[in-house]
Amino acid sequence: MLYEKENGLYSIPNGGPLPVLNENTLLVGRAQLIFPTGNNKQVTFISAAGDTILYEPDEAAVTDEKSLSEYAGTYFSDATETYMYAVIKKGKLVLYPRITQQLELTAVYKDGFYFPGYEILFERNKKKKITHFFINISRARKVEFRKVK
Numbered sequence: 001m002l003y004e005k006e007n008g009l010y011s012i013p014n015g016g017p018l019p020v021l022n023e024n025t026l027l028v029g030r031a032q033l034i035f036p037t038g039n040n041k042q043v044t045f046i047s048a049a050g051d052t053i054l055y056e057p058d059e060a061a062v063t064d065e066k067s068l069s070e071y072a073g074t075y076f077s078d079a080t081e082t083y084m085y086a087v088i089k090k091g092k093l094v095l096y097p098r099i100t101q102q103l104e105l106t107a108v109y110k111d112g113f114y115f116p117g118y119e120i121l122f123e124r125n126k127k128k129k130i131t132h133f134f135i136n137i138s139r140a141r142k143v144e145f146r147k148v149k
Contacts, residue, residue, distance in 0.1 A: 024036075031048050032045070059109060061110060072086050072088055074086075075132065075145035077146075089102075093113065131146065131147055
């Protein structure tokens with residue numbers, strides 16, 4: 001995931017700012033990010049091993065408290081048989097997988113959030129209401145939590 005700050009472009013989890021190789025290429029470790037020229041909008045990522053991934057732009061993250069409140073609620077996963085609680089705390093979206101643990105999420109794009117080691121993508125129904133989210137961690141992908149309250 002990439003995000004922009006006043007002094008450069010950063011990547012999660014690598015940090016930044018990312019070093020510049022040339023006018024449209026940044027380095028991410030030993031990999032390269034090549035930004036489009038002309039009408040092309042795809043960003044190309046070339047890994048150190050030479051694999052290529054194409055990225056499309058997405059809508060910007062929303063971070064105001066009113067917008068974040070859409071994500072608040074109780075979620076349940078059939079796969080893990082556990083609940084997650086999403087609340088707004090001090091203007092941030094926070095997930096509670098356990099009473100003693102909280103994950104303060106960073107909004108990275110519309111409906112997409114990050115916490116070190118976690119990627120969270122909320123999904124909406126046709127009426128644009130949040131219905132569930134998927135969580136990705138190092139050893140599990142697309143673990144679904146559906147909104148129950």
